[in-house]
Amino acid sequence: MTEPQSALLLRRQLAELNKNPVEGFSAGLIDDNDLYRWEVLIIGPPDTLFEGGVFKAHLTFPKDYPLRPPKMKFITEIWHPNVDKNGDVCISILHEPGEDKYGYEKPEERWLPIHTVETIMISVISMLADPNGDSPANVDAAKEWREDRHGEFKRKVARCVRKSQETAFE
Incomplete structure (x- = not known):
């Protein structure tokens, strides 16, 4: 039986990331027999509140990848x-392709088949450094980020960073 295109593509992306690692994250399979479930470790970007954190997340790819985006979920607690x-990560490039029924995102900001694990991870790292408060998935965190960034928000993120360091290599 031949492998589906999506599996070939994922295998190639994994090999490429192993050969030429990208700064800020590492990626591998959760289970060697399942190309559709990846674990990524994201290093909190320097000069951000997340600096020093080691955040674990899972990427779950649909069988029709790259026509549809993977889902991404942080396993490590993150504020x-x-x-x-x-x-669950809420970021434009992981949203289904096409028109946004709410008119908030342009089609080109949403999932496109040209995206790779690398472009997804670079977008997520950028999102950590620069949250989008206009389209929050966590309304409480967005409110604190807007109103008390250097107080309560910073304290909660610092706690997540400490916790991530303790649990990173479990």
């Missing part, structure tokens, strides 16, 4: 306006 309380 961020664009990550809901269950850890």
Whole structure:
């Protein structure tokens, strides 16, 4: 039986990331027999509140990848306006392709088949550094980020960073 295109593509992306690692994250399979479930470790970007954190997340790819985007979920606790309380990442490039029924995002900001694990991760790292408070997945975090960035928001993020360091390599 031949492998589906999506599996070939994912295998190639994984090999490429292993050969030429990208600063800020590492990626691998959760289970060697399942190319559709990846674990990524994201290093909190320097000069941000997340600096020093080691955040674990899972990427789950649909069988029709790259026509449709993967889902991304943080396993490590994280306090961020664009990550809901269950850890699900809400970022434009992971939204289904096409028109946004709410008219908030342009089609080119949403999922496009040219995206790779690398472009997704670079977008997520950028999101950590620069949250989008206009489209929050975690309304409480967004409110604190807007109103008390250097107080309560910073304290909660610092706690997540400390916790991530303790649990990073479990």
